[in-house]
Amino acid sequence: MSAPESPAYTELIGHLQKTSLLASCAHLLGWDEQTYLPTQGAELRADQMALLSGMVHERTTSPRIGELLSQLENDSQFNNESPASANVREIRRTYERATRLSQKLVEELSRVTTLSQQAWIEARQKRDFATFQPWLEKIVALKREEATAVGYGDGLPYDALLDDYEPGMTATKVQEAFSPLRDELVQLVQRIAGSTHKPDRSIITSSYPVAAQRSFGRQAAEAIGFDFSAGRLDEAAHPFCSGIGPGDCRLTTRYDENYFPQALFGTLHEAGHGLYEQGLNRNAFGTAMGTAASLGIHESQSRMWENFVGRSRAFWQHFIIPAQRTFAPVLDDVSLDDFYAAINIVEPSFIRVEADEVTYNLHVMLRFELEQPLISGDLQVADVPAVWNETFEKYLGLTPPDDAVGCLQDVHWSAGLIGYFPTYALGNMYAAQFFNAAQQELGDLSEMFARGEFAPLKDWLRTNIHERGHQFQADRLLEVVTGEKLSHQPLTDHLKRKFGALYGLD
Numbered sequence: 240m241s242a243p244e245s246p247a248y249t250e251l252i253g254h255l256q257k258t259s260l261l262a263s264c265a266h267l268l269g270w271d272e273q274t275y276l277p278t279q280g281a282e283l284r285a286d287q288m289a290l291l292s293g294m295v296h297e298r299t300t301s302p303r304i305g306e307l308l309s310q311l312e313n314d315s316q317f318n319n320e321s322p323a324s325a326n327v328r329e330i331r332r333t334y335e336r337a338t339r340l341s342q343k344l345v346e347e348l349s350r351v352t353t354l355s356q357q358a359w360i361e362a363r364q365k366r367d368f369a370t371f372q373p374w375l376e377k378i379v380a381l382k383r384e385e386a387t388a389v390g391y392g393d394g395l396p397y398d399a400l401l402d403d404y405e406p407g408m409t410a411t412k413v414q415e416a417f418s419p420l421r422d423e424l425v426q427l428v429q430r431i432a433g434s435t436h437k438p439d440r441s442i443i444t445s446s447y448p449v450a451a452q453r454s455f456g457r458q459a460a461e462a463i464g465f466d467f468s469a470g471r472l473d474e475a476a477h478p479f480c481s482g483i484g485p486g487d488c489r490l491t492t493r494y495d496e497n498y499f500p501q502a503l504f505g506t507l508h509e510a511g512h513g514l515y516e517q518g519l520n521r522n523a524f525g526t527a528m529g530t531a532a533s534l535g536i537h538e539s540q541s542r543m544w545e546n547f548v549g550r551s552r553a554f555w556q557h558f559i560i561p562a563q564r565t566f567a568p569v570l571d572d573v574s575l576d577d578f579y580a581a582i583n584i585v586e587p588s589f590i591r592v593e594a595d596e597v598t599y600n601l602h603v604m605l606r607f608e609l610e611q612p613l614i615s616g617d618l619q620v621a622d623v624p625a626v627w628n629e630t631f632e633k634y635l636g637l638t639p640p641d642d643a644v645g646c647l648q649d650v651h652w653s654a655g656l657i658g659y660f661p662t663y664a665l666g667n668m669y670a671a672q673f674f675n676a677a678q679q680e681l682g683d684l685s686e687m688f689a690r691g692e693f694a695p696l697k698d699w700l701r702t703n704i705h706e707r708g709h710q711f712q713a714d715r716l717l718e719v720v721t722g723e724k725l726s727h728q729p730l731t732d733h734l735k736r737k738f739g740a741l742y743g744l745d
């Protein structure tokens with residue numbers, strides 16, 4: 240793509256690229272902090288990170304950006320759907336957000352979330368919501384302040400928070416997609432619970448030596464197209480993917496010798512994120528065109544490779560023999576169908592990050608249904624545990640025995656990440672919609688997976704999603720790629736079809 244002839248544009252992009260370079264140094268230090276940093280280096284690392292984030296913030300809010308944007312926004316070549324316009328649009332969005340938040344609010348948020356994460360760890364250990372309550376009250380108050388400062392037009396305060404993770408999305412649109420999905424899933428979970436099919440869980444809880452899991456996971460990530468000459472796979476307590484920049488994408492996973500799915504599906508999930516990062520246009524690094532469209536779109540990529548590919552029967556038609564070889568003799572007498580059923584067990588449980596493909600979305604929707612009234616003021620923080628448990632019982636038929644496995648289980652709220660959760664379920668919906676579109680264009684993907692061919696899907700995602708970066712907001716990208724608006728239907732159909740067959744439902 241040729242850049243428009245405009246000195247202001249050139250200056251703006253140059254400024255932004257340097258800022259991104261600086262931010263990428265912080266990302267690399269952040270990755271190191273989660274993987275290899277010696278304990279005694281923590282204090283130095285905190286100082287390094289604070290210095291870098293201060294420098295990034297200063298560059299992001301420089302008044303010069305405002306001047307350049309004002310010049311460009313009057314120029315018609317930056318007012319359409321072109322790549323250059325997308326860059327300008329996103330610089331404006333980030334700039335507005337950053338400059339509307341006062342230094343005082345930013346500092347207060349950073350101070351309170353650092354302390355409240357400590358309070359959260361203790362509260363969770365003691366299974367005692369009361370000690371965390373005052374912290375959550377502070378965070379909710381600060382996030383409301385943030386929403387007011389950012390602004391939300393005719394929408395809801397929650398929209399301003401959501402926009403930070405899923406630009407352009409609103410609480411109302413999320414609600415419209417979630418409501419029918421929730422009704423369908425609650426029913427599906429109940430029908431599965433009543434099924435006589437009981438997959439054999441012991442298949443996935445036998446002994447899977449970590450060294451063997453490590454090599455198998457790497458083999459699987461390589462097979463789906465993750466490029467190890469432009470990335471790494473390491474271990475971390477909380478798995479993540481960090482796209483440092485072109486040619487450098489870091490994945491992490493964790494191993495449990497007696498629980499096979501954790502490391503492998505974690506690796507495929509993070510490799511899905513990694514493929515997105517590796518597929519971004521490297522010449523556009525640091526600009527919207529070289530950046531993911533949203534967290535939801537990012538999650539659509541990870542979930543697609545984890546669930547639509549990795550947990551499919553076709554994937555294991557190809558991988559069952561390598562797995563039997565790698566983990567011999569554990570899987571010697573296990574059939575493909577029994578293995579496929581075991582890695583797809585559906586069972587209501589308390590912890591979101593351990594939930595299966597069907598119940599997972601209910602965990603996410605529950606959080607959205609609490610967050611929104613918390614921010615609007617319709618729900619008091621003191622009432623969170625009771626409402627959590629009540630809603631959990633309604634959706635999953637279980638009541639958490641204590642808050643550690645209930646409303647205290649996630650780090651998000653203590654870190655000030657309110658508005659983040661919906662992106663997980665949006666990702667699942669986007670994934671189903673993209674997968675259908677890919678299938679329509681490429682033909683039967685199962686047949687390809689069974690032959691170990693994953694490149695056609697990867698290349699399709701690359702062209703249609705990765706290389707487009709953030710040219711479009713998520714809902715527009717969805718429309719451009721699939722011709723459809725956001726809908727729960729493809730995900731619902733996929734889950735009913737897959738689990739209906741697995742559990743013998745008609």
Ligand code: ZN
Nearest residue numbers: 508512538541
């Ligand atoms: Zn993810």
